[in-house]
Amino acid sequence: MKMLINVPETVVADALRGMAAAHPELTVDVERRIVVRRDAPVADKVGLVSGGGSGHEPLHGGFVGPGMLDAACPGEIFTSPVPDQMARAAAAVDSGRGVLFVVKNYTGDVLNFDMAAELAEDEGVQVARVLVDDDVAVTDSTHTAGRRGTGATLFVEKLAGAAAEEGAPLERVAAVARQVGESSRSFGVALSACSTPAVGGPTFDLPPGELELGVGIHGEPGRERRGMMTSGEIADFAVDAVLTDLRPGGPVLALVNGMGGTPLVELYGFAAEVHRVLAERGVAVARTLVGNYVTSLDMAGCSVTLCRADEDLLRLWDAPVRTPALRWGM
């Protein structure tokens, strides 16, 4: 498996050097592996910190900036960052109004963010935590107790980030994050396995002509394997899986997400099918985001995340944001 890398051991550090070079508006500590918006701590603003294993870019480092995260802590590929990273990040972004940790529900991340919260509180930083567990494919998995955290992370970081940017206090920012998490569900599908630099090839076996319905963002097994389906059939399956768990009374935000290796022309075609299914089910779509946002290295495939959006969440979605991967209005 050919990769655009130097050696597997330096993939994350090399990427952070690249982020530092390309994004002078961020402060990137390559050695300690912390990406921080350059103007942090922002006076009188609650800080938002997230992180997790690398390999899901642009999540999380690409979401650091005004209107979204204040800091991100990347771990090694598909490996949780360590508590020291998160505690340092919290200290770097705390203005005195506290810090929210956005944590995807994977056992390592949960444990490490909990330890980091203790460390940060020992240093006098007030910490709240929100757990994102939106993936309806499986309850409990190879890497989790309970559901996995996937695409809803983007919604939580954007919407809670907008609330923080408006000057909301920690309890309100955390409440928005929890509301978004509870209002969001996802389902993912793999057409091919992903390859990690350490393994040097596919990390699981997916036979030609088969796809994995309900795959996780590390290639974890999903619900079932089937023979290849059309884009429309995949949209039917994925959207129905989400809607079985999430009953929208009103309009939704929709993320039509690529796993990394699927061309954008295919993702847009899939977005058309997702909209078709939602229209057939009577669900109105208020906003749609199409692209590779919560990825799994070079995996071909897609996921759908829906979030029940009230007027307040729509307003927060439309609020200005300026990060490497999401930018509008500023």
Add this chain to the structure above:
Amino acid sequence: MKMLINVPETVVADALRGMAAAHPELTVDVERRIVVRRDAPVADKVGLVSGGGSGHEPLHGGFVGPGMLDAACPGEIFTSPVPDQMARAAAAVDSGRGVLFVVKNYTGDVLNFDMAAELAEDEGVQVARVLVDDDVAVTDSTHTAGRRGTGATLFVEKLAGAAAEEGAPLERVAAVARQVGESSRSFGVALSACSTPAVGGPTFDLPPGELELGVGIHGEPGRERRGMMTSGEIADFAVDAVLTDLRPGGPVLALVNGMGGTPLVELYGFAAEVHRVLAERGVAVARTLVGNYVTSLDMAGCSVTLCRADEDLLRLWDAPVRTPALRWGM
């Protein structure tokens, strides 16, 4: 080769349906295959129209919006659009101040845009044309007389688009586009072949352990094949190939572009190496854009485009833009 599609025949139409669903700020004519900013024609503004074969997304449809293109005409995958599309697009965006066609240098595109210019002029639309031919890998190729047009297209569309948005007349917008084209050079590298829906598998053969130096954005052969190289070695080769042809006296804009199948974490690592080489060669980088912008379906690989940027071009680069794929400042 598994793809997220319905049938190969509807890939482009399906993608346009998806663009229409996801981007209410665009008018998408799925049948006639024209993507237009919704407020076109914009009073007293020169119109910018581009287009070309599909499979390079987000180019060109993802660059339609305020501050960049007024319209894009997608052809079938890797196939030129037809003159009628471009002429209709010109008529749709002409405010009376004329239209600039941005044409990548491929034989089919050049012929069809020339015919479209005649059609549009017969309808009373004043048309200027700029040819983008930035790829230094080969002179003449399987699809071109002269150099191929690749990554510089993004710079031409952004910078001439900003000039048009400022209200510049057609001759000035065309002059900016020509300056950018003449000031930009690119070099691409493939780690894997791309697969088209029509073929259903790789369109060329690239053996394990080899890469193609100087590949085109349709997988056209480049300069040579070599055994696998590190990210740093590829950056040395690509940047030196560009700098042999382009001698910057001042700062450059840098596009570190993914071909579609290479994970963002690898692209950022490559961006670090591109910056290292440029620093070693004494070239200052004013702005860097990293991501999948001028792609070749699912091809793994990358390209580097550099553009000599004076103060005026830097100002135009920083000017607000709001398109599906590039957004800032508005």
